[in-house]
Amino acid sequence: MKQTIRFGRISGVEVGANWSLLVLILLVADGLATAVLPQLAPGYSSGAYWTAGVVCGLLIAGSLLLHELAHSVVAQRAGIPVQRITLWMLGGASVLDGEPATPRTAFWIAASGPLTSLGLGLGSGTIAVLLNRTGVPGLIVMSLWWLGIMNVFLAVFNLLPGLPLDGGRILRAALWWRSGDPNQAAISAGRGGQVIGYLLTGLGFAEWLSGSLTGLWLVMIGFVIITSVTAESRLTRLRISLGQTTVRAAMSQPEVTAYVAMPVERFVTEVAPRTREAVFPVVDLDGAPTGTVALHRLARVPATRRASTTIADVQRPLADVPVAHPDDLLADLVSRMSPAPDELALVIEHDRLVGVFRGQDIARLVHLAAFRPAAQAT
Ligand SMILES: [Zn+2]
Known part of the structure; x- marks a missing residue:
C-alpha cells in the first residue's frame, strides 16, 4: 500500500500512513463511543464517549507504530537498513532492505513486534487497574483497559504461525535453525500463512452472513x-531457482543513458526515440550514476518548461533506486x-554504471523458474 501521509523520520526510517488509516481510527472511535464504552463505563455524555473513542483510535495507531518501530530498530541493529514504515487500515508494515543473515536474527526481528504489543498491553492494563483504585473517572480507566486488551490481542493475533504474520516469521526462523535452509523454511511457513488466510476469510464470511459487519474485516485481513x-x-521459489546466479550473469547493457x-x-x-526502452539510467559528466528516469515522468513536464527543466529535476535519485554490485547474488537484488x-x-x-536489471526481467525469471527442477523440489 502507498504512503499518502508522511510523518517524518524516526531513527532514520521514513514513517508514514496510507489514508485508509483514518478509516481504522474512525471505526475504532465509533465502536467505542456508541457501543463499548457506554457499556463498560455508563453515565457519561456522548461528547465524552466520542472524545475517549477518538483518543483511543489515535493511541491504537500509535501502538501499531511502536510495534513496527520495534521490528525496525532490531533489524537496523542487525545491519539491515529499513526503508519505511507504513500504517494503514489493517495494521502496519515495515519494508526492510535485505534478509536476516542468521535464524537467530530473523527470530528477534520477528519477535520484537509482538513482545512490544504485549508489553504495551500489560502496561496499559496495569495502569488501568492502579488508576481504578485512585478514583480516576471510570471512562479513562476503561479506555486504558480496552487499549490494554487490544494490544494483547494484537500480540496474540500476530503470533499465528503463518507468513506474513510475525508468528510465521518466528516459525520460519525455527525451521531454518533446525534444517539450515532458509528458503525451504520460508516455503513451509508460507503454507501456514495460506491455511490461516483461508480460515480467516471463511470465518469472516460466516460471521458476515450471520449479520456481523466485523466479519467483513476478517475477510479483508x-x-x-x-x-x-x-x-x-x-519470490522464495525464485530465490531457490536462482541459487548462486550473480547479477553480472543476468544484467544487460542499457541502449541509452540519460545525461x-x-x-x-x-x-x-x-x-529517447533511439530506443524502445521506457526507463533510463542517469549518469553525470564523469559517468557516475545519479539515478533513473522514466518516460512517463518526462511526459509530465509541461511543454512550456521542457527546455528549462533538466533530467536532474525529474530523475528518481540514486538513494531511491535499487543498486547492486555485479558480484552480488541476483536473488538478493x-x-x-x-x-x-x-x-x-x-x-x-567502482562508481561506474556497468549494467542494468529491469523489473520486467523478474516476471521473465519467475516463469523460467517454473521449468527448472529446483523449483519442483519445493
Ligand atoms: Zn509485526
Missing part, C-alpha cells in the same frame, strides 16, 4: 494474508526490487 504470502512464496544536466526537451526529441515496469536496478562497480 484473510485476503491480504493470502495475497502477500502468495507473492512471498513466489543528468541535459534538458528534458533535448532528451525526449533526440535521445530481486528481493529488493518491485516487479513494476518502470523499476530499473543499476549495477555499479
Whole structure:
C-alpha cells in the first residue's frame, strides 16, 4: 500500500500512513463511543464517549507504530537498513532492505513486534487497574483497559504461525535453525500463512452472513494474508531457482543513458526515440550514476518548461533506486526490487554504471523458474 501521509523520520526510517488509516481510527472511535464504552463505563455524555473513542483510535495507531518501530530498530541493529514504515487500515508494515543473515536474527526481528504489543498491553492494563483504585473517572480507566486488551490481542493475533504474520516469521526462523535452509523454511511457513488466510476469510464470511459487519474485516485481513504470502512464496521459489546466479550473469547493457544536466526537451526529441526502452539510467559528466528516469515522468513536464527543466529535476535519485554490485547474488537484488515496469536496478562497480536489471526481467525469471527442477523440489 502507498504512503499518502508522511510523518517524518524516526531513527532514520521514513514513517508514514496510507489514508485508509483514518478509516481504522474512525471505526475504532465509533465502536467505542456508541457501543463499548457506554457499556463498560455508563453515565457519561456522548461528547465524552466520542472524545475517549477518538483518543483511543489515535493511541491504537500509535501502538501499531511502536510495534513496527520495534521490528525496525532490531533489524537496523542487525545491519539491515529499513526503508519505511507504513500504517494503514489493517495494521502496519515495515519494508526492510535485505534478509536476516542468521535464524537467530530473523527470530528477534520477528519477535520484537509482538513482545512490544504485549508489553504495551500489560502496561496499559496495569495502569488501568492502579488508576481504578485512585478514583480516576471510570471512562479513562476503561479506555486504558480496552487499549490494554487490544494490544494483547494484537500480540496474540500476530503470533499465528503463518507468513506474513510475525508468528510465521518466528516459525520460519525455527525451521531454518533446525534444517539450515532458509528458503525451504520460508516455503513451509508460507503454507501456514495460506491455511490461516483461508480460515480467516471463511470465518469472516460466516460471521458476515450471520449479520456481523466485523466479519467483513476478517475477510479483508484473510485476503491480504493470502495475497502477500502468495507473492512471498513466489519470490522464495525464485530465490531457490536462482541459487548462486550473480547479477553480472543476468544484467544487460542499457541502449541509452540519460545525461543528468541535459534538458528534458533535448532528451525526449533526440535521445529517447533511439530506443524502445521506457526507463533510463542517469549518469553525470564523469559517468557516475545519479539515478533513473522514466518516460512517463518526462511526459509530465509541461511543454512550456521542457527546455528549462533538466533530467536532474525529474530523475528518481540514486538513494531511491535499487543498486547492486555485479558480484552480488541476483536473488538478493530481486528481493529488493518491485516487479513494476518502470523499476530499473543499476549495477555499479567502482562508481561506474556497468549494467542494468529491469523489473520486467523478474516476471521473465519467475516463469523460467517454473521449468527448472529446483523449483519442483519445493
Ligand atoms: Zn509485526
